[in-house]
Amino acid sequence: MFLSFEGIDGSGKSTQARLLADHLRAQGRDVVLTREPGGSPGAEEIRALVLQGDPDRWSAETEILLFTAARRDHMERTILPALAAGKVVICDRFADSTRMYQGLSRGDLRGIVDELHRLMIGREPDLTLLIDMDPETGLARARGRQGSEERFEDFGAGLQRKMRAGFLALAEEFPRRFRVIDGARPIEVVARDVLALIAREAV
Numbered sequence: 001m002f003l004s005f006e007g008i009d010g011s012g013k014s015t016q017a018r019l020l021a022d023h024l025r026a027q028g029r030d031v032v033l034t035r036e037p038g039g040s041p042g043a044e045e046i047r048a049l050v051l052q053g054d055p056d057r058w059s060a061e062t063e064i065l066l067f068t069a070a071r072r073d074h075m076e077r078t079i080l081p082a083l084a085a086g087k088v089v090i091c092d093r094f095a096d097s098t099r100m101y102q103g104l105s106r107g108d109l110r111g112i113v114d115e116l117h118r119l120m121i122g123r124e125p126d127l128t129l130l131i132d133m134d135p136e137t138g139l140a141r142a143r144g145r146q147g148s149e150e151r152f153e154d155f156g157a158g159l160q161r162k163m164r165a166g167f168l169a170l171a172e173e174f175p176r177r178f179r180v181i182d183g184a185r186p187i188e189v190v191a192r193d194v195l196a197l198i199a200r201e202a203v
C-alpha cells in the first residue's frame with residue numbers, strides 16, 4: 001500500500017504521517033515513512049538545491065525537471081523496493097505537489113508536469129490524504145519552524161491560497177484516490193480522523 005499526504009506548507013502533513021506510521025508499526029506493520037523532495041540519498045541532495053536560496057533561483061520549468069529527477073531516484077531506490085517487499089509506504093508529499101507548486105505557481109504548466117510524470121514516474125499513490133486548512137494559519141505554523149528550507153514559503157500567502165484551492169480541485173479531479181481532512185483542529189483530533197479513514201480503506 002502506497003499512501004501520500006498532501007497539503008499546503010504547515011498544514012500538518014509531517015506530523016500526521018509520523019503519527020500514522022507509529023500507529024501502524026504498533027500494529028506490527030512494516031512501514032517506510034519517507035518524504036519528498038528527498039527520501040533517498042540522491043534525492044536529498046536535490047532537495048537542498050530546490051528548497052534553499054532565493055525564490056527566483058530556478059524557473060518553474062527547471063524545477064519540474066529537478067523535482068521529477070528527485071522523484072525518479074526516490075522511486076527506484078526507496079519506494080518500489082519497499083512496496084515489492086510488502087511494506088506500507090507513507091510519503092510526505094508526492095507528485096501532486098509538483099502538479100500544484102510547479103504546475104500552477106508561475107503560469108499553467110500542469111500539462112508538462114503530467115507528461116513528464118507519465119514518462120518518468122508512471123505511478124500514483126493508492127490513497128492520498130489531503131490535509132486542508134486556511135493558508136494564513138498554515139504559513140504561520142510553517143514559519144514558526146525557523147528552518148533554512150523556505151524558498152516556497154517566501155512566495156507568500158498568495159501562493160498558499162492558490163495552492164489550497166488547487167489541491168481541493170485536484171481532490172475533485174481524482175475522487176477515488178483523494179480523501180480530504182480538515183487540518184484546522186488539534187493534532188490528536190486530526191490523527192483520529194486519519195486512523196478512521198485508513199481503517200475504512202482497509203490498509
Ligand code: ADP
Nearest residue numbers: 009010011012013014015141142183185186187
Ligand atoms: P507540514 O509537514 O504540513 O508542513 P508539520 O507537520 O511540519 O506540517 O507542522 C507544522 C507545525 O505546526 C509544526 O510545528 C507542528 O508541530 C504544528 N502542527 C501540526 N499540526 C498541528 C495542529 N493540528 N494544530 C496545531 N499545530 C500543529
Ligand code: TYD
Nearest residue numbers: 008009010036037067093097098101142152
Ligand atoms: P516540505 O518539506 O513538505 O515543506 P512543508 O513541511 O513546509 O510542507 O516541502 C518543501 C517544499 O517543497 C514545499 O514548500 C513544497 C515544495 N515542493 C514543490 O514545490 N514541488 C514538489 O514536487 C514537492 C514534493 C515539494
